[in-house]
Ligand code: SF4
């Protein structure tokens with residue numbers, strides 16, 4: 434489950450107001466042990482590099498087709514790139530004048546990441562913000578993430594990790610936990626069969642890890658916030674929301690977060706050439722109406738959990 438390789442970074446987003454308190458820089462890692470069918474960042478699922486093609490930016494100059502040594506590019510290919518032929522040399526990316534082709538995932542040493550986020554420290558300090566590690570799954574790369582968190586903490590910056598919860602708890606507590614101020618922990622589905630179906634893995638370890646952390650986080654002065662994305666017909670069913678509320682209530686959780694569905698991930702699947710079985714699904718291609726969120730909030734409130 435743990436990967437000792439240096440992770441690839443998808444992006445570093447500055448000035449974020451959506452990924453924790455205050456103004457934050459968000460570092461998106463590439464690679465995740467789950468494979469949620471609705472993944473908001475489908476390009477973050479695989480740990481290795483990929484190539485993306487943005488049809489809307491292509492001016493059809495042909496430079497990439499002339500450059501490719503593998504003849505992997507053709508308008509006849511469903512997603513332009515024949516990924517069976519492509520060797521990920523990225524010569525076409527360098528040749529493209531419009532930015533339509535993009536290398537997805539780049540190695541960045543800790544020093545380079547720090548260099549990029551440190552100029553925003555005055556904004557972090559003024560707003561109560563900091564750095565958020567997201568993905569993908571930052572805990573998939575325990576060694577690198579520990580080095581990165583150590584470097585960030587040395588600069589006295591608030592740290593937050595967004596995790597799917599599937600990790601080796603002992604290593605997490607030893608290597609990452611001491612340098613974390615806040616942990617956003619996804620609790621998506623309680624039914625084990627449904628979790629395996631929609632997220633690709635069983636959920637027993639995830640639920641156990643949450644319980645382990647919740648038993649100690651408050652007294653260690655850390656914020657541990659469970660979060661549930663409301664995915665139409667998958668996680669937002671009355672049964673699943675009731676089950677999650679019951680699971681959290683039993684542990685003594687009084688604060689949680691419910692995340693409204695955002696369908697924008699569909700735009701990304703064509704770019705990286707992955708199948709999208711929900712592309713024409715009415716509920717999965719629309720923004721959720723507020724009633725879904727309100728209904729779920731009511732169930733949580735009845736269990737004594739604020740959202
Ligand atoms: S990355 Fe290299 S092999 Fe792949 S399509 Fe581009 S030029 Fe061809």
Ligand code: SF4
Pocket residue numbers: 490491492493494495496497498528529530531532533534
């Ligand atoms: S080089 Fe870029 S703009 Fe030109 S055809 Fe290729 S993808 Fe399109």
